[in-house]
Each structure stands twice: as C-alpha cells, then as structure tokens.
Amino acid sequence: MNTPREKIIFEHSRPGRAASAQLPDAVQGDARPMTIPAHLLRADPPALPEVSELQAVRHFTRLSQLNFSIDTHFYPLGSCTMKYNPKACNSLAMLPEFLARHPLAPESHGQGFLECMYELQEMLKAVTGMVGVSLTPMAGAQGELAGVAMIMAYHRARGDTARDEIIVPQAAHGTNPATATMCGCKLREIPCGPDGDVDVEALKKAVGPQTAGIMLTNPSTLGVFERRILEVARIVHEAGGLLYYDGANLNAILGKVRPGDMGFDVIHMNLHKTFSTPHGGGGPGSGAVGVNKRLLPFMPVPIVAREQHADGERFRWLTEKDLPQSIGRLSGFMGNAGVLLRAYIYMRMLGREGMQRVAEYAALNANYMLARLRGAGFDAAYPQRRASHEFILTMRRQAKELGVTAMDFAKRLLDYGF
C-alpha cells in the first residue's frame, strides 16, 4: 500500500466545523468574558484548523506513516545513537498520577517522583564517577552550557578572572563551540592527529593562563578512544584549566571506563542517547550534568536531596538557598521530568550488568560492522584503530575513482530504508 502525500491540515478545514467533544461548556453562556477591557481583547480569531475529531486523527495518523522511526526502521547512526525506546518506559512514565502532578504541588505529594529522581542522580554518579549530579538541563546543549558556566563560575569564585578561553578539537560537535560562545568565552580549536587522537603538542601550545577549560568527548566524534587521555588531563589541569566531557553518548564506555576516573571535572549526558529516552522527531532530550568535588557548589538547581526524619526518609528539592553559589536555574521548573522518569525506568531494567553490556555489545556491533564493510571493500578512516560504538568510513577513493560521494551513498541507503 502506497501512502500518498497528505494534505496540509488547513486544507481539511471548514468554517464552523469542530471536534465538539473537546469543547468545554461555555461557563457564562458567552465566550467573551465581560470583565476584561475591550482594548485587551483579540479582534479576529486565530487561524487554527476547524476539523472533526476523526479528520484530525486521520490526518496525524497518516502523517506519522510518512516517517522513518526506530519502531519501523534501523538507523545506523553513531553519535546520535537510536536505540529501542522500551514501551514500558513510556507507559510507566505516563501513569495518570505522574502526569497530573503540578511541579509546584507540595513535596509531600511528590515523594514517589522525587525518590525516582534521587535514585537517578545516584545511578548517574555511579556510571560517570562524579560526586554530584543535577538533572535540570533539558538537552545536551543545555548540559554543556551548565558545564561551561560552572567552569567559569569556579574560576571567578577563585578570583581567576582572566580565564576566558575554551579549547575544542576541530572535530567537536557543533554545540561545543556554540556553547562556549553563549557562555561568553573565546574559542580555541586544536587539530587531531592522523590516528584520531588529539594532537598533544598542539594542546600544549594552546593552554595557558587564559585557559578556562577544554571540551572533549572520549571516544571522540571520530569514533576512537583518546589513548593519551591521562596526559591530556594533566596538561590542562597543570595549566589551571578544567576538563569538560561531552557525554552525549556513553554507549561506548558504560561500565567500562568512567569520565571521572579519566580526570574530567564535569560531564553532561544525553539521556536520549545512552539511556534510551525517545528522540521524538527532534526532542525532548535531557542533558543531566555530573561534577567532581571542585564544581559541587556551582551546580544548577534544583537538585533532589534525601533526608532522614524520625518517620522515615523524605526527599526534597535543594534550591538557590541551599546552593548559594549555584549557576542558577535553567528551566521554569526542574527540567524534563518525564524524560528523566523514562531514563530512570530504563536504568532500573538494565541494572549494573545490563549497563556494562551496553558498551560491550555496542563495541561488538560497531567493530563487526567495520570488519564486514572493510571486507566489502570500504576504507576505514582510522584503519589501525578499534571502533568504539561508531566508526568513520572514508569515501575519498570512491569519490575519486567512481565519482560517487559519501552523500550519494547516504541517500541511496535511505531508499533501502536505512
């Protein structure tokens, strides 16, 4: 069956039509409230569609069928890992009581939710090797912003006001430099060597008293593990800078090696990549941040604390009052609560062994795919290296010899449903 293109919703619209079951009764018999002065009222109704409920359902159901999705297709993406979004994560996060809870409702009626958030913080600490976690950033990029803001707050709090430069490798994800700019920092790019590792000599030249920090991801966006990471950390720390770990994707290292142990001071994690919350056609994400001891006082609020009381344990939000040096708030309430619940549920199902297996089987799959594609005649960008959870093939040869570019391959793969 060939799903045809679907009209724009406004083409289904007829003046006066409505999904009447959705109309609340007019409370005062009249839709124009008399207590509001006329000059504050709208003259013409907004141009929203006027359709029946069935028309709406049919239109949006048909639209959905025009998409690729994990539930229908395989996305062999690297950094933006698309893994199965367990149905239970969705249905349990959407239990009516969770959905109905107002963010400013009394904490006494949110202990169930808060307990989940507290345990999520603890689990994220355990997998990153950090000592503090804040769940409030609403996506990876906001986590980065929080991280760089904390780095800056740390230097400022020490009176170290000259540090305003953030170092990023040339291959860094676009959000890294964009974040540095948003945080009022200058950018300094450094190259990678031919084996994919950071060019340590270039790094040594780049650091100095102006260095606020460096943003890295490891394995890097080139898909290889930075083998000299401890040396890199030493160089940056000795120069007085801090290390930021772009943990958008932890699939390659989960339970195998921890950013905290590598020497990183702060990390953000895209729960929508590693912990399987849905991409939703572009969001929502969640960019929880973890920090080591140095940055603890600067974490964004709110954060969940557990307290022992005579009648048992209780959970509550820590706010600016509890963390006066906090970089502050990043969202209207506490971040993407429902996404966090989904990540929590996923992590509870995985458990400690399951998390390690995430990295094991990601590595197995990536290296297998690399081996098979090399066998099929393609060239690895870093043929001497292990793949992490992703790898780069270079189409340079094909482009030269056959005039077929990487883009051509990518588009043709789409025709086959990848």
Added chain:
Amino acid sequence: MNTPREKIIFEHSRPGRAASAQLPDAVQGDARPMTIPAHLLRADPPALPEVSELQAVRHFTRLSQLNFSIDTHFYPLGSCTMKYNPKACNSLAMLPEFLARHPLAPESHGQGFLECMYELQEMLKAVTGMVGVSLTPMAGAQGELAGVAMIMAYHRARGDTARDEIIVPQAAHGTNPATATMCGCKLREIPCGPDGDVDVEALKKAVGPQTAGIMLTNPSTLGVFERRILEVARIVHEAGGLLYYDGANLNAILGKVRPGDMGFDVIHMNLHKTFSTPHGGGGPGSGAVGVNKRLLPFMPVPIVAREQHADGERFRWLTEKDLPQSIGRLSGFMGNAGVLLRAYIYMRMLGREGMQRVAEYAALNANYMLARLRGAGFDAAYPQRRASHEFILTMRRQAKELGVTAMDFAKRLLDYGF
C-alpha cells in the same frame, strides 16, 4: 514511502534469542517444576518465535501499516458501519483499575464498573423501547442466539412445544439463519417485494402453529424501511409467533423510532456498529439483547441490578438464582466488559440529542451519497425509496453494457483507498 511486505515473524527468530525484560525470574532456580509428574510434562518446547523486543515491536508495527483502518481510510460500508472510535473511549476503558479488576473479585470492589453497566442497560432500554436488557452476549450472532433461545424458552414455558420454525427474509444476514439452526429450529425463508419491503402475502402463508418467530431488521438489509411493519407484527403475533429485531445496526433509527414500539419482542444490538466500539480487525463485538415484558424471565445472566441500602445504592449481579427461567450463561464471566465500557462512554458523550443526530446525519449522508451517485449515472436498486443509513446500487446495466461487474467496481475503489 512504500511499505514493503513484512517477513513472517518466524523468519526473524533465532534459537536462544529473547525479549529478556519480559522473562520473570526463575523462582526455584529451575524452570522445570519438580512437583509435576514427568508423564504430564511437555517433551519439546512449543515453536514460538525467539526475537528481541525491538524485533517484535518493529514487526508488528510494520504489519499494522499494511492495513486499512478508520484511522487512516474511509470505509463506505452499510450494515457494518465503521465510524470513528473515539480515543477517549479506549483510554478511559483502559484505566489501570478497570483493567486490573478480576471478574470474580468481590462486588464491593467493582461498584464503579457495575454502575457503568447498570446505566448502560438503562440507556439501551431507552433507545430500543424494551423493558429488560442483558449485556452478556459477546457479538451480534450471540445476541441472536440469546434472542431465539428466549423465544423458544417462552414457547416451551407455555407448553407450546410445536413451535420450531423461524421465518427469515431471503435477504437476511447470514447469522440469522445460522442462529436459527444452532437453536435447533427449522428455517422458513420468505421473499421481499420489488420495493424492498417484505412480501406480506408470502408472510401470511408462512405463519402458522409451527411458527416460533420471525427475524427481521428494519430498515432491512436492503437499506429501506419496512413501511408495513405494524401489519407484519400483527400477522406474526396473531399466529402465536414472536418478533425478533436484528439490531446489528441502529444508526438509521436511533432516537427516531424504537423497535419496541414497532412491536418487536426481542432485539440484539451490535454495540460495535451503532455505539462505536472498535471492529479491531474482526472483533471483539458486543451483542447486548433487549426484551419486552413477555421475555423478561428468560434473559441470559448475569444482569446488573441496583439496590437501595441504608448506606446508599449498591449494584450487584443477578444470576440464575434470581432468574430461574433464564436461558442461562453464554460466557465465562459476564461478556465483553471492556467493549461495554467503551460503548457506555460513547453513549454518555452522545447523550440524548447526540443519539438522535446519529440517525439524522446517517440518513443525510446516505441519501446525499445516493443522490450524487445517481447524478453520476448509477442506478439505485430501489429508486422509489428513501435510503436509510445505507442503500444498494445495482450494477446490472454496467455488467451488461460494459462487462464491468460490481466486484470490479469494489476492487477498483480499494485501489483508491476506499
């Protein structure tokens, strides 16, 4: 995007693979219970698929996309009306508490559900003009069986044991004659006249002391209203028979005319046609029956009763003990509870005015479509008659002149998504 055929699930299967999140822990460390004698155990495991959770989700999601459905297509069916199945009917009937309730749990913990069932019975009485309703039949055909069984029980209870013949019009739905046979009755078919009405002369000849009853639907399966219905009722009643109304589809008459007022003694209703419970690709349905006073003692059980107690009203199931002449039970518990809840919710949203409009707009749509198709050059089977909620076009002319049959038209319409 062209959805390709999907493999059979067994082709995705690999020995030893599993959706592991769904495996309960082995309680005794071993899956083979030792307390069951070996000769009662299975030698080889059943051939069920062995796939991951994502494989299952992807397979069945893809299968779903191979279907037509109300949510994606328009079905211009007559008798088997396919109307919008409101999403709220599904989500409210599937509230966790409703789903979790065991059918044999104490009635004290089912008052919410029972209240809905009681009110549903009352509403169905109101729209049919009957005095008793039982919700237990699980589809139209089982409703028919209950109806004919009650007719037979009625005659038997009066000692009128010779009545074993059920009259049906030639155009009756296949379940009508099949039901009569299942009830141990003989069948007698009568023709319809050229205007679509029952041939009254033939009916007069057919009735007699052997007549148990007649099964009719009105408007008939030919899509026209039986204008001489009161005369038909008189003829059958005078002969000692009872009248059965096949109320599979009430869309044409809801709130306009009631089977009880036309003289029918018993009716079944397909809640999956008139009251918008889903067809689900072939079921479940629900075939509630309504009866007049004569047949009250014979209704299938259980039935919900409302009782006044000192501390308020209470609902309880009436069983064989309360209705000793009942034709008995037709299902393991009480019928298709969840379907009944959906119908209840739909009826509450419609309300009394909404129900009348069902018939009004069904008639408007059918007669409009008839007018337009006649305008386009097609022939009505009963050109002198109003359409009810459905009508018949005859392709006799096209078959003769063009060699194109009704089947050809139907198949070509499918290509256009109808």
Added chain:
Amino acid sequence: MPFNPHTPADERAMLDAIGVRSIDDLFDEIPASLRVKALEGVPAGLNEMEVSRIMHERAERDRMALNFVGAGAYEHHIPAAVWAITTRGEFYSAYTPYQAEASQGTLQMIYEYQSMMASLTGMEVSNASLYDGASGLAEACLMAVRAHRRSRSARILMPQTLNPTYRRVARSIAGMQGFKFEELPYDAEGGHTLPEALNAYDGQDITALVIQQPNFFGVLEEVDELTRWARRNGALVIAVVNPTSLALLKPPGKWGDDGVDIVCGEGQPLGVPLSSGGPYFGFMTTRMEHVRQMPGRIVGRTVDLDGKPGFTLTLQAREQHIRRGKATSNICTNQGLLMTAATIYLTLLGPQGLARVAAASHARTQELLAALARIPGVRRRFSRPTFHEGVVAIDRPPGAVLEALAARGIAGGLDLAESYPELGNALLVCATETKNTQDIERYAAELGSIASAARAA
C-alpha cells in the same frame, strides 16, 4: 453531536442535492405514529472532559491491591508493548479482513497466531479465535457431534472437575440441539477425575469426552489414560486447556497415543487484562481431518496474480455468510483484537518466557498453598499435584472471610460453596508470577488474623 463533521452550510448543500427541505423529511417513510419525540431515559451529552472525570472516579472506586483469584481468568504481567501496539489505530479501528487487499496486516497477524497456537497445543490447524473459553467449549461440542459421523448419540461426557461455568455455557448453547451432557464424578481426596469413573460407559455410544487440564481445582488430570479410554471406546476427545500451562505441560496433541481431536480454551492468560471478565478470546485447534467442521475464520497463505505472497481468509464455505443455515456456527465477529494482543504477547515471551511464567506461577501457587496451610484451621483440600491454583478448606464460611479480606485490599479467592457444596467451606486460590513472597506472606498474615479474630469473638 460530538463526532459530527457537518457544518450548517454542509447540511444545507446536502439537503439541496437530495431535494428535500429538512432532515426530518428523510424519515417520512416511518409511520408517524411510531416516531419518537425525545429520548427520555438517556441523560444529556457530556464532553470528553466531563466523562473522563466520571470514569476516573469510578475506576478509583474499584482499586484492589492484591488479587489471588484465578478460576478461569489469570493475572499475568502484560508487556507494555502488547497494548501499545494492539491499540494502534491500524489494528484497533480496522474492519474484518474480508478484503484481503485492505487487510494484509491483520491477515498475517492471524496467520502467525494460528501457527503459534497450533504448536502450543500440538495440533495441526487453528482458527482465528472464538468469543471466549466457555463458549468455545460449546462450539467444540457442536463441532464434535458434526465431526463424529459414526456416533448418533450426541452424548458428551463432562467431568465435574470441568469449570462449572463452562458446563453451564455448553448446556445453554449446545443444549438446544438436544445434546446430552453427562457428568463424571471426581476423586474426593485427589481432586481429579478417576479414570475408573469411565468404566460405567465402556462400550457405549459416546460422542465425546471433555478433559480439562489443569482442571477447575488446579489439579492435574491423568490425561493419557482418559484419552486412551476415549479412543478405545470410539469417542472423540475435547481438551480444555490453559495456554500458559502448555509451555510446560504435555500438549493435547500428544495425550494418550495419538492426541485429542479438538482443543479449546480461554486465551485471556496470553496478554489480555482481567478487565472484569472481558473481552477475552477463545482459541480452538484441531486435526486437519476435522477442519471443515471447525467454526470461525481461518487464514491461509497464498500468492496473488503476480506471484507475490499474501494472506487471505480460507475455507469460507464453513461460515454463515456463505453457508447460512448450514454453516458450522453462527459466529461472525470474533475477538480479533485480543488475538492480536495474544500474538504479540507470545512473540515477546517466546518459548523461554512462557515457560518461566508457567514455572513461576506454579511455584508461587505451591508457596501460597503451603503458607495458607500453616494457618490453624486451614488445610490443602486435595492431595494430587496442582498447576497454578489450588483448593484450601477453611473452618468457617468463606463469604465473610472474603469480605474481610477485601476490606484489607485482598481478593482472596473464589468461594466454592455454590458449585461444589459437598466441599464444605472451601476456597479456590491462585498465585501467578506477579506475586512475590511478601505478597503471599501478607495474604497469609491477613487470613490468619481474620481467622483468629473470629475465633476470639
């Protein structure tokens, strides 16, 4: 009317096209005396928000913390994916798959379901579902009488250990054609049907013997011996089975020397919520030799004109829409959506998962029976092995005990007084994989405290 797309302008244009002045004119063939004015007795319509609130409040009233009732409907964990997919509009709102072109999704689903059920029961062919387990047995009885050409008696033997409601439903439905149902007694100590009870029927014309495994008491029957008796005496065998149990128990296709003739049962344990009793679905499988007597839809695999594989309804000449008064059954609408859920459930559980569910349910029930038997005045009623249910005898009438348990949030089992008065004060209890040791201890503690409070009073 909440779901009506017509605007006043639409309505006007349509009336003009038809050539009438008002919608009312369209009803002018109905005798005026019969026309309804207003639908008293139906309340005014509510919007979705108002109805939602009512339903949430009513659902809330029915909340029950812990359930230990089985008796034909079993509480199992249902993977979230099952209903997330089953309620997709393309399954939920699809029509009966008469038009193969528009229904390949549903048809392939049924085909896969049939394959799984055939294997699970050890039979050759499955239909696409019946209404439920009880009515499925009635259909099986009708089928057996049709299929057994040599038997003229229409006598069907039913053990008393067969679910009493199933026996009633078989009588209501199949009784109208003059079948004779005769009951077999059970062993008062073991709780099973004594194969010797059949000796009384040796050599008689018996159309079919029904065997339920596990039986209504949860007790395991000696299915091989019972089946062999039927073969020897020329009776067909109808097996009534619990599908979960078949992950571990011998499938009916292997009972006796060469298996039974018809298998039926309640499909609810396979991914269908308890939901106050329905919608569930009945399954039925049989030998190829009986397929033309089978009720209900059957899907087959085929190729289209271009040689592409596809699925379609098959052997429709058995059905009412073709065969009318001579059909194998009047069934038309079946329980397609529940069959869909079951197919997804069986796929997600797989052979390993279903075996674990069965084993855990068995183990939890044994744990429960042991825990209850430790309460003074409570004992296990039957000695033979049980699957995932069992009968306990208590020392007072169960009615009040069950009420007291309900007030503490526990559905404590089924009172057997009505169907088995000879058992005295007896409860049928069940624990599945959804219950853990704390749950069982909680039940035992509450039952113990109710019993001792009553003794003290």
Added chain:
Amino acid sequence: MPFNPHTPADERAMLDAIGVRSIDDLFDEIPASLRVKALEGVPAGLNEMEVSRIMHERAERDRMALNFVGAGAYEHHIPAAVWAITTRGEFYSAYTPYQAEASQGTLQMIYEYQSMMASLTGMEVSNASLYDGASGLAEACLMAVRAHRRSRSARILMPQTLNPTYRRVARSIAGMQGFKFEELPYDAEGGHTLPEALNAYDGQDITALVIQQPNFFGVLEEVDELTRWARRNGALVIAVVNPTSLALLKPPGKWGDDGVDIVCGEGQPLGVPLSSGGPYFGFMTTRMEHVRQMPGRIVGRTVDLDGKPGFTLTLQAREQHIRRGKATSNICTNQGLLMTAATIYLTLLGPQGLARVAAASHARTQELLAALARIPGVRRRFSRPTFHEGVVAIDRPPGAVLEALAARGIAGGLDLAESYPELGNALLVCATETKNTQDIERYAAELGSIASAARAA
C-alpha cells in the same frame, strides 16, 4: 541485558569476523588502570514486571485530588487523541528530521505547528520549539541583542510582574554575555506594571523591554502603552504570553501600533500534561525581518526534483551544526514531541475550542477568587482584571495552610513569600476549565475550616 538481541552463537560469529577472541579485547585501547570492574552504586537489573510494580506504587503515593496551582503550568483537559497519536512509534521513536526523505511526517507537523503559532501570536514566523518558556525568554533576550544592531547597551528591562523564575533563568543563561537586566516595579494596588515606571528610562539606550501578558499575578498589563513606549524609545519588545489566553487576548503582533518584535512563552497549556514540570516546550515567533537571528529549527515548504511538494529544514545557517561558534544559539535537540502534541491539541480544539477553554478558565478563576474572598480573613490582593490566575491575601503564613490543604487532597496555590516578601501572606491561585462549582466550593470550604480551626486554637 534486557534489550540485547545477541545469542551466544551470534556473538561467537561476530568475534570471529572481527578477529578477536573476546569482547573484552575490543576495549584494549583503554588504559588498563582506568578499566572499571563492577558498577557498584547501580542496583541489579529488574524485569519489566518488577519495575512496573515499583512505578505503580510510587505513582500512587503522589496522587492529589484537586489542583489549584498555576504559576506557569496549567491544568487543562487534554483530549485523549493527543497522546494516543503523539506516542505512536513513528513520531515517538523518530530521529531529528535532518533527512527530509525519512521525516516528511515530522516536517509537515512542524510546518503546521509554525503556521498555527504564527497566527495565534499574530507574528510572521515561528520556530520549531525551544526547551521551555523560561529558557525561551533567555533565548529571546540573546536574540534581541543580536537583532538590535543600533543598541549597544545590552540593557533589558524586566517588570517585577514577570515570572520570577523566568527572570532567574534569563540571568543564568543570558547573563554570561554581560547583559544587564533591570527590573520595573509594579503597582501595589493594581498588580500591574505602571507605564509611568518607564519614564525613568526615557531616551536611554535600552535594547529590549519584556512584557508578560497576563503577568505572573494573573493580572492584565497595559500592553499597548508599554509597547508604544518601547517603540518611541527605540527598544525592541519581547512578549511573554500564555498561548491559551491568546484565543481571547490581543495577540502581541497587534500590541501598540505595529506589534512586538519577539514573542515567546511556555507551550505546556497546549496539550502537555503537568508532569512535575516537564517535558514542556517553549514557543517563539517573530517578524520576518528578525528571522536570521532566531534560534532553533525552522521548517519550510518546498518542491523536490520531480516538482512534488515537500517539507525541509530551512535557514540552517543560523544553527550550531553549520555555524558552530557563530550560531544564533547552541540549541540542537528541542522539544519536538511536545510540539507534536500541541499541534494535535490546537487542531482538535480549533479556534472555538481554544476560546472556550480560555473563557471557562477565566470564569472559573473569577468564581474561585470570589468564593475565597467570602472567607473571613481572605481577600483579593489586586484590583486590576485578571485572566486565569489571581493573588489572595490571607491572614496567616501560607506554608502551614498549604500543608493542611494538601492533607485534604488539595494543592491550594503558590506561596508568594519567597519571591514577593512585600506582599505578606499571599497565595497565587488558579482555576481552569477543569474545575467546576463543586470543586471551587470544596476548596473554599476546606480553606475556611482550616482558617477557623486555626483561629479557635
């Protein structure tokens, strides 16, 4: 690992193809000293059934009967169809629509969303969503500074009637680039920003003025006068609006003489559940002249090589994945799924429905404020008209009152003590179309009884 498809045989074959002996070998580039042994601190895995039970129990603990809190998140009825469709796998599990070929559903959805939001706010162009209302305001401030070429001050005026959290978030995010946020006082009697308060800034270099309508107290601001002041003084205007209210209230595109420059706000009221605070979504619309300064994704309509219409991301040169350090924002992932829900919500409600929701919410709030003001010791705090929220002054500290109400199942409002100590004992309360007269009377009765009990004690 619950979601792992690999069988031991798969694993073996894959290792052989790679040419290593064990999975462990694949991690041999990681310095041995860094390798983690076991993940202490993470509990053992649970199966879906066990996790389901935990989550059901926790959800149950959080149940609250009646909610009267607003303050930036509003309880509205959400049609069942909204989330039934939003959670379809094809939307829920789809990737960011970078590949237009694989994302026409999502792209058309965004296009329709953008059209609706542009019309609702009265602006020319909309983006595809931001994280939420508060961070959206921060982005709007950053955008205003970029867009206002002539202003060098980066001074932004914010009324104190603007949601205090929004003010904090703007400072956290936009403060790092050295912007100066200055606050405008409000009228202690009316609860609105006095246009005269702006006189102090006449003729100064102000980059932007922020106006929230309705303001945090629910009070309606004199948006025309405020907007005109900004125009006269060369400042851009950023409107922060509630989308429900726009069904009735003058859209920012019409404020003053020719409208504002940037509109942003919290999208949650449009079909997104309260859900403890998220995920919600921020919306943003602007004039065409500012579009190249807008953060976030934008979808445009186009035709493909064969002339067939289609949709695609457009103006991507604003974004971080192209422009890196020079992008308009670092935002990448946005709140696509919530935007999906909002688009379906707006479609189901339509102009009529949204107006009814707005009018009913307004009416219920007026009813609530009147009912509360009848309680001795309680009075309406501000005199100016409100939309669907309002402040009441009570005669004791709100903390204990709110606790007492919570114990009776009522979330009674927001204590303003922390953000507005000058108001004394004051509660911000809200009622939407979800509340009926009985609910309001119940709240008033409980509050009254708590107050009189306290007086008696």
